[in-house]
Amino acid sequence: MSINVVVLVGNAGRDPELRFFESGSCVCEFTLAINRPPRDGQNQEPLWVSCKAWSKTAQVAGDYVRKGSKVAIVGRLEIEQWTDRSSGEVRSRTLVVIDRLELCGSRSGREALAGAALDSAAAATTPSVSRGATHESPQPSAAGAGGWGGDWSSTPAGATPLSDEEVPF
Numbered sequence: 001m002s003i004n005v006v007v008l009v010g011n012a013g014r015d016p017e018l019r020f021f022e023s024g025s026c027v028c029e030f031t032l033a034i035n036r037p038p039r040d041g042q043n044q045e046p047l048w049v050s051c052k053a054w055s056k057t058a059q060v061a062g063d064y065v066r067k068g069s070k071v072a073i074v075g076r077l078e079i080e081q082w083t084d085r086s087s088g089e090v091r092s093r094t095l096v097v098i099d100r101l102e103l104c105g106s107r108s109g110r111e112a113l114a115g116a117a118l119d120s121a122a123a124a125t126t127p128s129v130s131r132g133a134t135h136e137s138p139q140p141s142a143a144g145a146g147g148w149g150g151d152w153s154s155t156p157a158g159a160t161p162l163s164d165e166e167v168p169f
Helices: 055-064 107-123
Strands: 006-012 017-020 026-034 047-054 070-083 090-103
Touching: 017 055, 026 055, 047 055, 047 070, 055 090
Parallel strands: 047 090
Antiparallel strands: 006 026, 006 070, 017 026, 026 047, 070 090
């Protein structure tokens, strides 16, 4: 059995780079700075992690993540390999391919950024993401849910509420 799951919370080290392909899919890349706890009373340098997202997750990252944004990601480690054109050497880098992305900054900051993204998206007549929306794969969470799995303040669709007699405590 093998497990390849990475969960990180940190700050975006730069604005995401969003690229579109002729096929219509897109990819987004950015770095994530992970602050490590101080050791022996001295602050340690942050750990810089390369991150890559595809399709809708990439679009959400491109629209909402900015340099310094606090984000949480769930993904998997991958090693990219390529041949350097100038030297002919095989090069590689380790990165995290993002499966789920959560915006962790202040809600007012996200809403201001979402409003700007919605305004620019409407001007460009492209599909937009709802205000305060987060994205998780494979199912999107409820808009403005603010958590990893949905809005806990309302009863799930198709569920019947419990009476006081049915609660086991």
